[in-house]
Amino acid sequence: MSNTPQRVRPLRREVRAQVLAAAKDVFFDVGFHRASLAQIAERAGFTKGALYSNFDSKDDLFLALLEQEVTSRVEMLQQLVTGRLLQLGTVSEGLLAITEDSSTLLVFAEFRAYAANEPAIAHRLAEVRAHLLAWMAERIEEEVAALGLELRVPAAEAAALMAALVSGLALEQVGADRRVVSAASLDRVLMALLAQPSSQPRAGPVSPTDAAEEPS
Secondary structure (H helix, E strand, C coil): CCCCCCCCCCCHHHHHHHHHHHHHHHHHHHCCCCCCHHHHHHHHCCCHHHHHCCCCCHHHHHHHHHHHHHHHHHHHHHHHHCCCCCCHHHHHHHHHHHHHCHHHHHHHHHHHHHHCCCHHHHHHHHHHHHHHHHHHHHHHHHHHHHCCCEECCCHHHHHHHHHHHHHHHHHHHCCCCCCCCCHHHHHHHHHCCEECCCCCCCCCCCCHHHHHHCCC
């Protein structure tokens, strides 16, 4: 009887998690186009066959990584506001911190540019983003309602605006040695999305803009 210990095969979910972790490193190091499945397999410590048993292609792998990464960022922002009074400075700082992680957002922008010329990939990307934006919209709506406020725009549009702000600011941040937008400026942009419910009296001083909108 052999005393050689038997090699334990990792569970499928463990392989998938390790492949995604390796893919994140490789994609963010060299970009989407320059990354290869061979590089990712080597970094993960598996064969290319192990990759193909979990993902159909490099596109499929990247889309899975995209969903994982954006979900992680949504959860981070959710933790900033859940159970607290609205502190826009905290939310703004969180959003700006995401924009400063330019390697992540730039490789996502690279993939979106590639998907624009690949209808099937563009459709899948739109599905992933629609799912995540719907989740963001639900969280925004719940948090704003809990604070006794309401949105000036539909929650789905508020989520899309926040996502666009993060993506756009990340591009503007490339090559800059300091933030191109301050947290105070971002506070004002976010406040433009909020309003007191029409059924409640207005609290606090009236801004010149709001005064101009009120009937005399």
